[in-house]
Structure formats: C-alpha cells, structure tokens
Amino acid sequence: MEDIIQIIKNHQVSIERNRKVYAVLLPLIWLNNQWQIVYEVRSQHISSPGQTSFPGGGVEAGETAKKAAIRETVEELGIKENEIEVIGQLDPIIDQERIIYCFVGRLTLTHLKDLPLNTKEVERVFTIPINVLMNQPPIYHSIQYTPRVNTNFPFQTIGLSSSQQLKGFNTKVPIYSTKESLWGLTARLTDQFISLLKDSKQKNRP
Numbered sequence: 187m188e189d190i191i192q193i194i195k196n197h198q199v200s201i202e203r204n205r206k207v208y209a210v211l212l213p214l215i216w217l218n219n220q221w222q223i224v225y226e227v228r229s230q231h232i233s234s235p236g237q238t239s240f241p242g243g244g245v246e247a248g249e250t251a252k253k254a255a256i257r258e259t260v261e262e263l264g265i266k267e268n269e270i271e272v273i274g275q276l277d278p279i280i281d282q283e284r285i286i287y288c289f290v291g292r293l294t295l296t297h298l299k300d301l302p303l304n305t306k307e308v309e310r311v312f313t314i315p316i317n318v319l320m321n322q323p324p325i326y327h328s329i330q331y332t333p334r335v336n337t338n339f340p341f342q343t344i345g346l347s348s349s350q351q352l353k354g355f356n357t358k359v360p361i362y363s364t365k366e367s368l369w370g371l372t373a374r375l376t377d378q379f380i381s382l383l384k385d386s387k388q389k390n391r392p
Contacts, residue, residue, distance in 0.1 A: 205285045206244065206283060207245040207287070208243060208245065208285070209243070209251040209252070209254040209255040209286070209287045210243075210286060210288050211242060211255040211289050211290075211291045212240055212290045212379055213240070213263075214290065214291065214293065214316075215293045215298065220316070220317060221315070221316045222315045222316065223313060223316060223319070224263075224293065224298070224312075225240065225368070226241055226263075227239075227309045227310050227366075228307070228308070229306060229307050229309045230309065232307055235309075238366055238369075238372050239372050240372055240375065241255075241308075242286075252272060255288075256270055256272065256289075261307075262308050263304075263311070264302030265295065268294075270291050270293060271291060271293075271294060272290070273292055274289070275288065276289075276378050279371060279375070281371065286371060298311055312366055314365070314366070316383070319376060322362065323377075323380075324361055324362045324363075324368075325360070326359065326360050327361060328356050328357070328358055328359075329356065329357055329358075329359055330354060331354045331356070331357065335352065359373075361373060
C-alpha cells in the first residue's frame with residue numbers, strides 16, 4: 187500500500203497528457219476608431235483551406251503555450267514580437283484528443299496593409315469590430331455524433347448486443363452571420379471572448 191500512496195502523492199495532474207497541445211492568439215487592433223478582432227483565412231496549401239482561424243499552431247517541446255502563440259503569430263502575420271502585447275488568456279478548449287489554449291493580445295500596429303504574410307499558411311486577413319460581434323451573437327446549431335466501431339469490437343464482453351446501444355453525443359456549433367465565414371473553434375473562442383465582455387458590462391451596470 188505504501189507504494190501506491192507514494193505513486194498517487196507524486197502524480198502530477200495534467201489535462202494535456204496524451205493530447206496534442208495547440209496555442210492560438212486572438213489579436214486585437216485599434217482601427218477606424220474602434221477595437222477590432224483580426225482573423226486569418228487559411229491558405230490553400232494547408233489543412234482546412236479557406237477557413238477562418240486565429241494565428242496559432244502546435245506547442246513545441248520545451249515551449250510554453252504563450253510563447254507558441256506569439257511565435258506562430260509572428261511567423262504567420264510577419265510582424266515583430268514586440269508588436270504583440272499579450273493581455274490575458276481565455277479558457278482552453280478540449281476537443282477530442284487535443285487541447286487549444288487561447289491568448290488575447292493587442293497588436294501595436296496602426297494598420298494591416300502590406301503585411302508580409304506567410305502565404306504558405308495565410309491567404310489573407312480581415313477584421314471584425316468588437317461592437318459588431320457584441321450586437322450580432324452567433325446562432326448555435328446542433329450536430330449529433332454517432333459511434334462507429336470496428337467489426338471486432340467486444341460487445342459481449344461489455345454486455346451489449348450491438349453498436350446501437352452505444353451512446354453518441356450532441357455538440358453545438360456556433361456560426362456568426364458576418365461578412366466572412368466564422369464558425370467552429372474560432373467562433374467558439376470568439377463567443378467566449380465576447381461573452382466575457384458582455385458579462386462584465388452587465389455586472390458594472392448601476
């Protein structure tokens with residue numbers, strides 16, 4: 187029993203174990219006398235081409251999630267590290283076998299024209315004013331996932347007769363009706379950010 191006690195006492199709890207770890211930056215910029223969120227459109231040369239995303243990618247060995255978010259932003263937008271001011275962090279999203287950390291950062295740029303984008307990864311960038319997102323909440327659509335199992339799955343061992351007895355799950359996918367396609371993880375992080383602003387505004391009302 188003493189061995190068990192020591193093993194459990196020494197165990198370091200981690201939600202990252204056996205998961206791929208990613209980090210993104212939700213970039214804010216002051217344009218046209220208002221704060222706006224910067225989004226990327228993914229290049230045709232990478233996965234999910236044409237989809238909207240935030241700058242980011244995998245966290246490398248020995249690297250913190252924050253450092254990864256900054257590094258990826260520098261690489262993708264072609265800006266300097268000192269032009270990014272990280273101001274905080276959103277709640278991470280655990281999505282199946284991966285975890286996504288999201289940091290909120292202010293870009294100390296005066297415009298986004300002629301950015302030396304990494305065209306291998308980024309086709310273009312665009313912005314949406316925070317006020318627009320505050321006034322146009324996303325519509326959540328439900329998706330049902332049904333289990334698909336191999337033919338040799340041991341149903342009898344676990345007391346089931348078929349895959350029909352395995353429970354699937356539903357998930358809600360946010361979709362913003364804005365000038366650009368905005369849905370999925372990017373929309374979930376956007377909605378979380380906007381919800382924080384709305385909640386704070388509600389609490390501060392007299």
